[in-house]
Amino acid sequence: MSAGAEVLVGLVILVGLLGIVLPILPGTLLIFAAIAVWAFVTGGAVAWTVFAIAALALVVTAVVKYTWPGRRLQQAGVPNRSLMIGGLVGIVGFFVIPVIGLVLGFLLGVYVSEVQRHRTHTDAWRSTVAATKAAGLSILVELFGALIAAGAWLAAVLFW
Template sequence: MSTGGEVLVGLAIAVGLVGVVLPILPGTLLVLGAIGVWAVVENTGTGWAVFGAAAVLLVISGVVKYTWPGRRMRDAGVPKRSIVIGALVGIVGFFVIPVIGLLIGFLLGTYLSEAQRHRSHREAWRATVHATKAVGLSVLVELLGALLAAAVWLGAVLVS
């Protein structure tokens, strides 16, 4: 692949990494897709090995992303319903207040759901903080997987 092509793949990976943190785009899929395009164009054993390693890293981070934070929320007593309501209000918030509305909406939706459930500001806020930490942990786990996949690709490009 030409240097220009590798730069384009690198840019697509960078956009994917941003998409992991700001869930506007399917970040993980963009990272894997960009590395997949590179592997198809390269069509070498190394290219396919890099693609396979990236896929494994992204699958592992995806599994951890959904299991580890969920367990922490269950341990803290935060029901899935509160997270779903927080996510839905967050999506609405994203369109009302671009970018930061997602966080504000998530916090508001989770808090209102928990306030209705607990009937106490203190307990509702405690549950909202636990839910927010769990979602943040989920994003960090996904970002770590995407960064490791990007690093594998970058290492292969620099070595070849």
């Protein structure tokens, strides 16, 4: 693969990493696709080993991303309904106030849903904080897998 093509793959991986931190683009999917294309074009044992490592890291962290924070939310007593409302208000917020509206909308949606359920500010805020921590944990888990995949690709490009 030419140096220009590898730079392009690296840029797609970088955009994927940004898409994980700022959930605008399907970051994990971009990283997976970029490394798959690189492995297909480059060929050889090293390229396919890197692809296998990247795919394994992305799949494992995708599973953990949905199970671990979900379990913590169940322990905190936050219902899925509040998360769905928070997600929908977050999407609307993203278009009203670009980028930060996603976070603000999520917080507002979860809080309003929980106030309606608990009828007290303290309990609603406690649930909102638990939901925010779970969302942050989910992002960190996904980012961890993506960084392993990106690191494996970068090591292969630089050292092989």
